[in-house]
Amino acid sequence: MAQQHKLTKKDLKELDSLQRFGGQMVAFLETNRALVFGIAGLILAVLVGSWLWTERETQKFQEMEKLYYEMEKLQKRQQDNPGDDITSQMQTLLGEFAPGPQKFRAQLLLAETHFEKGEYDSSIKVYAEVTEQAKRGSLNYVLARKGLAYAYEAKKEYQKAVEIYKSIIDSSSNFxxxxxxxxxxxxxxxxxxxxxxxxxxxxxxxxxxxxxxxxxxxxxxxxxx
Structure with missing residues (x-):
């Protein structure tokens, strides 16, 4: 026959402490039921809100990537068929982008397409918009500055191009x-x-x-x- 464990005074004191704590918790919950349910509801609302925000951001990111892919296809069509004028279609797609890095990438793509067509003034305009809106020193900002320099050089405005090239060298150690x-x-x-x-x-x-x-x-x- 298995020997039963005999409770000691220490065991009894620990059990009594646990019972008192449990009783205090039950009493607290009964007294502050509205507060407890309010906190639990708030935590649940924050978790649900965070999940919904993440889902919306993921969906928005996917939509922007799809738009960017459509712009890339238009640029490729322009390169394969230089006679086609697709920059107006790219501009329309650009208008559907939400503000942010993906829109900057799309603007750079449009500016590059203008440059490839020899439309240097239009290219400069779009590159300048990116430099005004993108974070100074960010990759999109530096790429736009580089595009500006190339466009001014292509226009034979060499002094402007020199100034931009030098500014990129002076401020872009990681580029x-x-x-x-x-x-x-x-x-x-x-x-x-x-x-x-x-x-x-x-x-x-x-x-x-x-x-x-x-x-x-x-x-x-x-x-x-």
């Missing part, structure tokens, strides 16, 4: 800068300033000694020196 330096060197050359062009090309060699396109820099240096 790939090889092609920014190359653009700056091109602009100096176009401004008939071979001395500064050579200085920039030498700086490229020092900063990017392992870049796969370094031979282009060496050829240009031999040409200018």
């Amino acid at each position: 790939p800068l090889f092609y920014i330096y190359m653009g700056l060197a091109r602009c100096y050359e176009s401004l008939n300033d071979p001395q500064n062009a050579v200085l920039i090309l030498r700086e490229i060699k020092n900063k990017f000694p392992s870049h796969p396109e370094l031979e282009k820099i060496n050829r240009k240096l031999r040409q200018l020196e």
Whole structure:
């Protein structure tokens, strides 16, 4: 026959303490029933609200990605058939974007399409809108600044392009800068300033000694020196 555990005075005291605590809890719940149910309801409402907000944000993100995909298809169509004018359709899609990073990406896509068509003023306008609205120093902001520099260079407004290229170099330590330096060197050359062009090309060699396109820099240096 199994030996039964004999309760000690310590066990009895612990049981008595638990019973008193349980009784106090029941009494508290009975006395503050409205408060307890109110807190529980508030917690439930916060959890449900958080879940609904997450669902809405996920749905909105998916809708914006779908719109962006449609814009990419239009850009590809433009590239395959340069005679087609699809920028107005892209502009219509852009109007359906909610404010935020995805809209900035869509604006950059539209600006790039204008640039590819040689519509530099329209490209500059859209890039400028991104620089005014995007967070300074963010990737979208820097990409828009880069696009502005390319567009001004294409318009042969080399001094404006130089200023933008230099500002990107001065403020964008984490952004790939090889092609920014190359653009700056091109602009100096176009401004008939071979001395500064050579200085920039030498700086490229020092900063990017392992870049796969370094031979282009060496050829240009031999040409200018």
